[in-house]
Amino acid sequence: MGIVDGSIKPVPKWSKRACIAALMACALGAVTQPSGAAEDPWPGLAGDIFKGRPLDDGTGLLTLDMPVRAEDAAIVPITIRAALPAGDPRRATALTIVIDENPAPVAASFALGPGVASLSTRVRVDSYTHVHAVAELSDGKLYVVKTYVKASGGCSAPALKNADAAAAALGQMKFRVFATSAEAPLREAQIMVRHPNNSGLQMDQLTRLYIPAYFVRELRIWQGDDLVLAMDGGISISQDPNIRFSYVPNGAKTFRAEAIDTEEHVFRGEWPADAPDM
Amino acid sequence: MTRAYAVFAAGLILLLGPGLPGSRSQTAPFPLELLQIADGNFVHFGAMAMMNRENEGAIANLGLIVGEDAVAVVDTGGSGREGERFLAAIRTLTPKPVRYVINTHMHPDHVFGNGAFAAERPTYVGHSNLPRAMATRASFYLNAFRRSLGEALIDEVKIVSPSDLVQDTLVLDLGMRPLILKAWPAAHTDNDLTVLDTASGTLFAGDLLFVRHVPVLDGSILGWLSVLQETARIPAARVVPGHGPVPDDWHDALAQQRRYFERLTQEVRGLISRGVPIAAAAGVAEAEKGRWALFDEYHARNATAAYSELEWE
Numbered sequence: 001m002g003i004v005d006g007s008i009k010p011v012p013k014w015s016k017r018a019c020i021a022a023l024m025a026c027a028l029g030a031v032t033q034p035s036g037a038a039e040d041p042w043p044g045l046a047g048d049i050f051k052g053r054p055l056d057d058g059t060g061l062l063t064l065d066m067p068v069r070a071e072d073a074a075i076v077p078i079t080i081r082a083a084l085p086a087g088d089p090r091r092a093t094a095l096t097i098v099i100d101e102n103p104a105p106v107a108a109s110f111a112l113g114p115g116v117a118s119l120s121t122r123v124r125v126d127s128y129t130h131v132h133a134v135a136e137l138s139d140g141k142l143y144v145v146k147t148y149v150k151a152s153g154g155c156s157a158p159a160l161k162n163a164d165a166a167a168a169a170l171g172q173m174k175f176r177v178f179a180t181s182a183e184a185p186l187r188e189a190q191i192m193v194r195h196p197n198n199s200g201l202q203m204d205q206l207t208r209l210y211i212p213a214y215f216v217r218e219l220r221i222w223q224g225d226d227l228v229l230a231m232d233g234g235i236s237i238s239q240d241p242n243i244r245f246s247y248v249p250n251g252a253k254t255f256r257a258e259a260i261d262t263e264e265h266v267f268r269g270e271w272p273a274d275a276p277d278m
Numbered sequence: 279m280t281r282a283y284a285v286f287a288a289g290l291i292l293l294l295g296p297g298l299p300g301s302r303s304q305t306a307p308f309p310l311e312l313l314q315i316a317d318g319n320f321v322h323f324g325a326m327a328m329m330n331r332e333n334e335g336a337i338a339n340l341g342l343i344v345g346e347d348a349v350a351v352v353d354t355g356g357s358g359r360e361g362e363r364f365l366a367a368i369r370t371l372t373p374k375p376v377r378y379v380i381n382t383h384m385h386p387d388h389v390f391g392n393g394a395f396a397a398e399r400p401t402y403v404g405h406s407n408l409p410r411a412m413a414t415r416a417s418f419y420l421n422a423f424r425r426s427l428g429e430a431l432i433d434e435v436k437i438v439s440p441s442d443l444v445q446d447t448l449v450l451d452l453g454m455r456p457l458i459l460k461a462w463p464a465a466h467t468d469n470d471l472t473v474l475d476t477a478s479g480t481l482f483a484g485d486l487l488f489v490r491h492v493p494v495l496d497g498s499i500l501g502w503l504s505v506l507q508e509t510a511r512i513p514a515a516r517v518v519p520g521h522g523p524v525p526d527d528w529h530d531a532l533a534q535q536r537r538y539f540e541r542l543t544q545e546v547r548g549l550i551s552r553g554v555p556i557a558a559a560a561g562v563a564e565a566e567k568g569r570w571a572l573f574d575e576y577h578a579r580n581a582t583a584a585y586s587e588l589e590w591e
Contacts, residue, residue, distance in 0.1 A: 077557040079557065126418065126421075151422060154579075155385040155387065157418045160468075161583065162468045162498050163410065165498070192589070238586075239586075240590070244555065
């Protein structure tokens with residue numbers, strides 16, 4: 001699973017196990033857990049995911065932006081920025097998004113190349129929940145920030161809106177580079193992958209069977225030969241995984257991306273690096 | 279008739295004597311108010327609100343079509359309780375059997391009452407995509423609405439998936455009363471179904487038409503715009519929307535809905551072309567704010583859903 005590259009650290013090995021553990025926990029929990037249980041799941045989650053490593057308060061180093069209310073349960077924007085104080089020589093090397101009350105709390109973990117200081121994606125939010133973002137800095141220390149998101153009201157659900165269309169366009173990719181001011185060293189780009197990212201888990205009320213999950217488990221983006229970003233994805237990432245990130249141009253002519261889903265389909269794309277489309 | 283009379287009488291007793299002893303489960307359901315909108319067509323108009331304990335989930339319009347031999351219901355309500363009260367109201371009007379329970383789409387305010395009709399042994403009918411949509415969403419909805427409806431109302435809900443599925447069109451008959459059911463491509467949801475009562479010319483549009491209540495997007499905005507053009511050609515004398523009153527001029531109601539979606543589409547496309555992130559989508563089409571009920575509850579969500587669809591153009 002890990003990506004070994006000169007400039008990037010392997011993606012932690014826990015993510016798949018944690019994901020499966022969460023799947024099991026959900027399957028059992030759906031039957032045995034009384035509704036409205038108020039116990040805070042975070043200490044247990046943090047211990048499992050980060051193997052007991054200390055998590056320091058990331059206030060002042062990281063920001064986590066999400067809407068207060070998940071307007072559409074299936075598509076909740078989330079942005080994480082590393083904003084280290086001037087003079088701090090460290091950089092963020094990995095990010096993990098945990099949606100505490102979701103059936104599979106670990107939404108994704110990202111390995112970050114140099115210059116990736118902000119990252120936005122979209123997640124599913126099943127209920128009222130804390131969301132934690134944990135960043136690993138280049139000195140190996142972990143920092144955490146959190147926010148609270150209210151579940152959407154009404155008939156919004158963290159499920160596909162147009163299931164046939166989602167399946168029909170499987171694997172299509174789109175990439176954009178956004179123009180920024182000339183003096184800014186950072187640019188922004190966005191990678192989009194058509195995939196139902198079916199969260200599975202939902203119990204079929206007739207068969208009482210859980211529908212299997214089917215999602216993009218790995219997404220990697222290179223600028224020339226340098227790996228910019230690697231996502232180890234879970235089922236809480238929204239349909240059509242979509243990541244917008246900052247990067248430092250390295251002079252390469254192309255960006256390319258590779259996505260692998262849980263049925264081992266591989267999707268690839270390549271685009272010019274220097275053509276902001278706006 | 280004796281049975282209908284008995285149920286109605288029980289309703290009266292409940293109305294006149296709320297202080298009488300007896301637990302809630304022993305009392306007969308108090309009939310919902312049904313208004314006759316055309317010969318053989320009755321509607322319970324839902325509250326212009328979100329589903330909650332107080333309104334028992336009764337926010338969607340429910341239809342009743344009475345034929346020579348049997349009746350059909352179009353949607354069953356947002357709780358088992360509402361479904362029972364709908365059935366009680368039907369029994370104050372007619373003893374004819376409920377031959378069909380038709381669901382216009384997957385949303386809880388339209389299908390949570392399905393179980394209340396099981397003893398009538400109806401045929402449950404829906405869009406061919408409806409069973410899949412119910413399977414993937416039902417357990418989420420049951421959990422999510424526990425908070426707003428409360429334990430008692432949710433515990434009674436029995437999810438009943440349709441057995442007779444509509445791929446394109448299907449004609450059902452209630453005795454001298456053919457109904458034309460049409461399954462639509464993804465629009466409000468990916469399982470929208472309409473019912474045209476040919477005898478009265480009434481189209482039960484489900485949530486393909488919202489009147490006063492802001493439209494809610496849970497399928498495809500471009501699909502819905504295209505479906506609106508097609509629905510405008512249906513030779514209907516009147517249209518019962520999924521939410522809101524029966525409009526005097528239903529083509530005008532369609533046009534208002536179209537205006538909302540066109541404005542949303544245009545402004546969201548503008549954001550996308552300028553590279554503005556999805557998180558800012560909630561602020562588009564503010565000019566629509568004063569024109570719709572429940573705008574603050576649904577508009578930001580519509581804009582988010584529209585953005586995630588239109589960015590693939």
